[in-house]
Amino acid sequence: MEKTKQLTLYVDTRRCMGCRACETACKLENALPAGPRYTMVTETEVVEDGVDKLKFLPVPCQHCADAPCVKACPTGALFKREDGVVLVNRRKCIGCHECLWSCPFGVPQFGVDGKMQKCTLCAFRLDRGEMPACARACPAEAILVGTTEEISATLRSRYGAQCAAAQMMSQGRCDPPQTAK
């Protein structure tokens, strides 16, 4: 598998602002009742330079490159697709929760049937050339899905100009940008 094909879900935390649209978009897309949650927005209070702030981070499946859940699954129900998406074959799942113990993010969910279910990165949407529901929903356009190269390009377009300007300024090479200090 070429490294560049691995899809990544990246949350631009500078942008996520805690509206939780991704949570119900996910419920709707995956036809989920209350109970299993494929993504959850976490909220943390921090103090930055003496200022109280909230930090938000949606935590769906990270689709780890070296996924511990796949290794932990005793029945081979969990597997990694060519594009890196980690999926579960629910027919093989025996509901043993080994994947939950091994997952550093607490991602695996268990509904009323006791079998594991989780974020699929909307694999069936990806296969149709559509963005995952959470990324499509996000009003802040904070959730990015793509290869690392694609995501880097988006981030460069957002923050590259600032970084370049800051670097040049620190080297005394140009005036500050024509905006507020």
Place this chain on the structure above:
Amino acid sequence: MEAMNPVPWRKHEDLDRFAVERNVPVTLGGKVVIADRVVKTSCPHNCYDTCGERVYVKDEKVIKIEGDPDHPITRGHLCLKGFANVAKINSPDRVKYPLLRVGERGEGKFKRITWDEAMDFMVEKLTKIREQYGPEALSEYCYSGNREHMAKTVMGRFLNLYGASKLVGSFCLLSGAAGSFHTVGTQHTMMPDVWCEKAEVIMIVGRNSSATNPHIYPFLYRAKERGAKLIVVDPYATGLASKADLHLRPRPGTDGAMALGMMHWIIKKGLQDQAFIDQYTYGFEELKKLVEPWTPEYTQEVTTIPKEQIIEAAELFATHKSHLECGYGQQRYSNGHQTQRALACLAAICGRIGKEDGGYNFIDSMGFPSVGEHAFANTARVTNPEGADIPPARMINIASFATAIHEAKDPPIKAVIAYRGGLISQQPNVDYTIEAVKSLDLFVVIEQFMTDDTDYADLVLPGCHYLEQYGLHPSYWHHYLQLQVPVCQPPYECVPDIEIFEELGRRMGYEAYFPRERTGLDYIRMMVGDHCDLDKALSPNGPLRLPEEYCPRVPYADHKFDTPSGKVELYSNTMEQRGKEFPGDFCPLPHFLEPDESLPGTPELAKKYPINVISQHPAFRTHSQYYNLPWIQEIEGPAKIYINPEDAQERGIQDGDLVRVFNDRGELVNILARVSRRIKPHVAEMSSGMWVKLGGSVNKLTSCSVGGPRDIMSTGGIMYAYHPLLDGNTGGYFNTLIDIQKM
């Protein structure tokens, strides 16, 4: 056919004509489903964003909803409630049939009756009440649950024919709107795609966009990524405030004092835009005198914002291309009108009005599209049918609705028909409201669910979700219009609001005024007339950019203001004039008043109740709607109150404890305490809109005081002359002092 339409007089239109596409494959639950059609509509739930939506329908059921990518502002995204509409419209808990009360009021015991029986019941009661008390004993109760304007207008037609009292005013934002109107005249907003490209400083006051305006973010981030600085004014560390470069945290209700302090510093340092002031404003010398005592030290004392921050904000705002975006939180106090006046004056003395690199936004006049001489919609064409004899009627202000029921005489208010609003959950001082409702002879509630209101109703009628009916809701923030259309036929015996009013009208003897063939769309066309091609805003078309003459791209660019002086009135001539005619705080200068209840303003009360509770709008609800959905409850969890560690420690409260929250008006028990620095000392926060019967309604505690220049409480909420933009009104929800105890 009867099975398709169990209510014979309910309209059954061909809705396929609204299809953007037919037989559309759509992913759902990991499968591809073929939807019969996808229809464009927009969300009328009283929100800045008024999102464009694409709704997928199969077998006359909504199966999926997504943002409309053709909408230039909402860009294909929705909020969490937007997606939850699919759960809401298909909920098994919908009110499905007319229900007649069989128990005591409040018990929630009902029996199913037919629509014919329900109509007969209403006709009999309304006829009797009119005979006994006169027609003004009837009032509607309606607010922004579905904020589209057409249905209210059709109900207005019925009420006018009957001769009922008129419901006027607002308990939401007219306090600030009046303050703003007295300053700059007709209200316009500049869209975010304009200011985000050139503004250098963006100051947002009293709005947590994460909960109430999420679609501002791509534009805000665009500005920030260009290097613009964000100043946020909010007592609470909100999602938006967490993105700020400078977060000012005033004591609740002192945003106006903050603006006065900023103006003091700006004038002292000579940073004002004197050319703009000289040419386009009126009363600068008087304003200058007003702000003289507002030194940074004094402003800090009043607002608790550190003086260095006041100075920093003042200098940033005055020396850059700044944009001021005002929410509605800052004006939900008894002094809200003066607060908004002060903010408008701040923008004006810095010359930040009428420029595309940053302006002054409060609410677009499209938020009240029928107010004013040059209004977009003429509601009178619907409410006052030709040939009908419409007698003048007294007015009841919604900001004091319970007071009016308690106090109105000659005639008393005996009948209320409620729709699109939660009277008991949303009005302040719940117990007082319930007492009022109990005194009625007839309380009819049109609802989708069994809410706090329905428990007290004599008759509950199965209402429709907004996706099942027509609507006109131009955004009050952006300028794109997408009409609401019924995307599917109503389920069960649910009936669109206007069809209930029409049928009631026909049965009350006004057949001539409610022709059967007329649809909601026809009424919308009657209101708007021919100065706007509504077909372009009607699915499969839309959204439509509203005409520039109503919604200029850069508002006030011509520096024409429809105030008496034709200028921005720092000293308000209209307030001076209105103050001679009516009681209230019509001080022509934006002076600072302590809210009706506050720690320094009411020190005796503050000894007993030393915490000021503010109740923000959470992302989870529009007011009380969506609260009953499992998807939403799962995310939000139990009712909670945020309190500062200092206040918690004093009371021996730890994070996660259950507490009692109380004052003289009421109490809430078993509320989860979250001890958090996101809230200032002596302030607490409980989100608004939780249901009374589920134990979390902050309105058990909130006060009945009213914001806006006009004093409406002195007349018990009854009035004979009223202008929304001159007189205002907002519920002073945040003028509320409480105490908290560990359970």
